[in-house]
Amino acid sequence: MSLVDDKPGLSRAPAAQTDIDAMMLEIGRRARAAAAVLALASSEQKDKALHAAAAALRADTPAILAANAKDIAAAREKGLRDSLVDRLLLDAGRLEGIAAGLEVVAGLPDPVGATMAAWERPNGLKFERRRVPLGVIGIIYESRPNVTADAGSLCLKAGNAAILRGGSESYHSSTAIVAALHKGLREAGLPEDAIQSVPTTDRAAVGKLLTMPQYVDVIVPRGGRSLIERVQNESRVPVFAHLDGLCHVYLDAGADRDKAVAIAVNAKMRRTSVCGAAETLLVDRAVAAELLPPVAEALRAAGCILRGDAAARAIATGMDPASEADWDTEYLDAILSVAVVDGVAGAIEHINRHGSHHTDSIVTEDAAAAERFLSEVDSAIVLHNASTQFADGGEFGFGAEIGISTGRMHARGPVGAEQLTSFKYLVRGTGQTRP
Numbered sequence: 001m002s003l004v005d006d007k008p009g010l011s012r013a014p015a016a017q018t019d020i021d022a023m024m025l026e027i028g029r030r031a032r033a034a035a036a037v038l039a040l041a042s043s044e045q046k047d048k049a050l051h052a053a054a055a056a057l058r059a060d061t062p063a064i065l066a067a068n069a070k071d072i073a074a075a076r077e078k079g080l081r082d083s084l085v086d087r088l089l090l091d092a093g094r095l096e097g098i099a100a101g102l103e104v105v106a107g108l109p110d111p112v113g114a115t116m117a118a119w120e121r122p123n124g125l126k127f128e129r130r131r132v133p134l135g136v137i138g139i140i141y142e143s144r145p146n147v148t149a150d151a152g153s154l155c156l157k158a159g160n161a162a163i164l165r166g167g168s169e170s171y172h173s174s175t176a177i178v179a180a181l182h183k184g185l186r187e188a189g190l191p192e193d194a195i196q197s198v199p200t201t202d203r204a205a206v207g208k209l210l211t212m213p214q215y216v217d218v219i220v221p222r223g224g225r226s227l228i229e230r231v232q233n234e235s236r237v238p239v240f241a242h243l244d245g246l247c248h249v250y251l252d253a254g255a256d257r258d259k260a261v262a263i264a265v266n267a268k269m270r271r272t273s274v275c276g277a278a279e280t281l282l283v284d285r286a287v288a289a290e291l292l293p294p295v296a297e298a299l300r301a302a303g304c305i306l307r308g309d310a311a312a313r314a315i316a317t318g319m320d321p322a323s324e325a326d327w328d329t330e331y332l333d334a335i336l337s338v339a340v341v342d343g344v345a346g347a348i349e350h351i352n353r354h355g356s357h358h359t360d361s362i363v364t365e366d367a368a369a370a371e372r373f374l375s376e377v378d379s380a381i382v383l384h385n386a387s388t389q390f391a392d393g394g395e396f397g398f399g400a401e402i403g404i405s406t407g408r409m410h411a412r413g414p415v416g417a418e419q420l421t422s423f424k425y426l427v428r429g430t431g432q433t434r435p
C-alpha cells in the first residue's frame with residue numbers, strides 16, 4: 001500500500017536524487033497549504049478528527065496488523081535485535097493503546113488561541129501575546145509505529161501540519177497508521193495533507209527535508225548519533241533536537257539503601273531501549289563499600305552486565321573493566337557502566353562532561369545535596385529520588401509527547417502540544433501614533 005498512490009507526482013521509490021527532491025518539494029508544498037487551513041481550524045474540528053482517527057484505527061486493526069507483520073518479518077530476516085523488534089511490534093492491545101492515546105490528545109486543552117499574557121500601556125495600547133501554531137513540522141524518528149500517531153496527533157492538536165519520516169523498518173506499519181489518521185481528517189473536513197508520511201525509505205529524502213525552509217518551519221530529529229551528525233551538518237531549518245539519552249543515576253552518601261536499589265534497577269532495566277534508560281551509575285566514594293554491593297547484586301540478578309572503574313571493581317565482584325569509551329556510550333541494552341565519584345561535586349562534574357543533557361537522577365535523603373544536583377546538572381530533566389525512566393510526556397501529565405528535547409532553544413524536556421506552538425502579539429489601539 002502506498003500513501004500517495006492517488007497523488008500525481010509522487011511515487012513510493014524514486015530512482016534518482018532529482019526525483020526525491022521533486023517529491024519532497026511537492027510534499028512540502030502540500031503541507032504548507034494544509035498548515036494554513038489547520039491554523040484556523042476550530043478546536044472542535046481538530047478533536048473530531050482525532051476521535052474519528054481513533055475509530056478508524058480500531059476499525060482498521062486487521063490491515064494495520066497485517067502491515068506490521070510484514071515489517072516484523074523483514075526485521076527478523078535482517079537480524080534486528082529483540083528489543084528493537086519489540087519496539088516495532090504491534091498487537092491488538094498496543095493498537096488499542098494508540099487509539100486511546102489519540103482520544104487523550106483530543107481531550108487536552110487546545111493550546112492555539114490561548115492568551116499567554118495581556119497588558120495595557122499608559123498610552124492606551126492594549127497588548128496580547130497569543131499562542132499560534134508553528135506551521136509545518138518535519139519529524140524524523142525511530143522504527144516505533146506509535147510515534148506516527150503520537151507525533152501526527154500532537155501536531156494536529158497544535159494546528160501544525162506534519163511531515164513524518166519514521167524508521168525504515170516501520171515503513172508499512174506507519175503507512176497504515178497514517179491511512180487511518182487520514183480517514184479522521186477527512187471525516188472532520190480537514191485536509192489529508194495535514195499529516196503526510198514520506199513515501200520512501202531512501203535517506204536522501206531526509207536530506208531534502210532538512211533543506212526546505214520555504215516549506216518546513218521546524219525539524220524534530222528523534223534518534224542517535226548518525227542522525228545527529230547529519231542534522232548538524234545539513235539542516236537549514238530550526239531544529240528541536242530529540243537526541244540520545246546518556247542518562248545517569250547518582251547514589252549519594254545520603255542515599256537510602258532500598259531506594260538506591262529500586263531506582264538503579266528500574267532506571268536501567270525497566271526498558272533498556274528507551275532514551276530515558278540509565279547508562280551510567282555513579283556512587284559516592286564515602287558509601288560505595290556499603291551501597292555498591294547490594295545495588296550491583298540486584299542489577300546482576302535482573303540480567304544486567306556491569307562495567308566498572310577500578311574503584312568499583314575493588315568493591316563489588318563480577319564487574320568487567322570499563323574503558324574511557326564506556327562513559328560516553330549509550331548502550332540501549334542491559335549493560336551499565338559504574339564509576340565511583342567524590343561526592344555530589346564529582347557526580348555533577350562527570351555528568352556535565354559525559355552526559356547528553358537528557359535526564360539524570362540523584363538518590364539521597366540529604367536535601368542540600370539534592371538541591372545542588374538539581375541546580376547544577378545541566379540536563380533537560382533532573383530528578384531527586386526517582387527513576388530516569390520517568391522521562392516521558394505521559395508521565396509528566398502532558399497526555400503524549402513527540403519525545404524529549406535535548407536542545408536548549410524553545411522547548412526542553414518532554415514536548416507536548418503546547419511546546420509545538422509559537423506566539424504572536426496582538427496590539428489594539430484607538431488611533432494612537434508614536435511621538
Ligand SMILES: NC(=O)C1=CN([C@@H]2O[C@H](COP(=O)(O)OP(=O)(O)OC[C@H]3O[C@@H](n4cnc5c(N)ncnc54)[C@H](OP(=O)(O)O)[C@@H]3O)[C@@H](O)[C@H]2O)C=CC1
Binds near residue numbers: 143225245275330
Ligand atoms: N530524545 C528522545 O526523545 C528520543 C531519543 N531516542 C534516541 O534514538 C536512538 C535510538 O533509536 P534508533 O532507531 O537506533 O535511532 P536512529 O538514529 O538509528 O534512527 C532514527 C531515525 O533517524 C534516521 N536516520 C538515522 N541516521 C540517519 C542519517 N544519517 N540520514 C538520514 N536519516 C537517518 C533513521 O532512518 P533509517 O530507518 O533509515 O535508519 C530513523 O528514521 C537513541 O540514541 C535514543 O536515545 C529515541 C527515542 C526518543
Ligand SMILES: N[C@@H](CCC(=O)OP(=O)(O)O)C(=O)O
Binds near residue numbers: 144
Ligand atoms: N519517552 C517514552 C518513549 C521512549 C521511546 O520511544 O524510546 P525508544 O525505545 O528509544 O523508541 C517512554 O519512555 O515511554
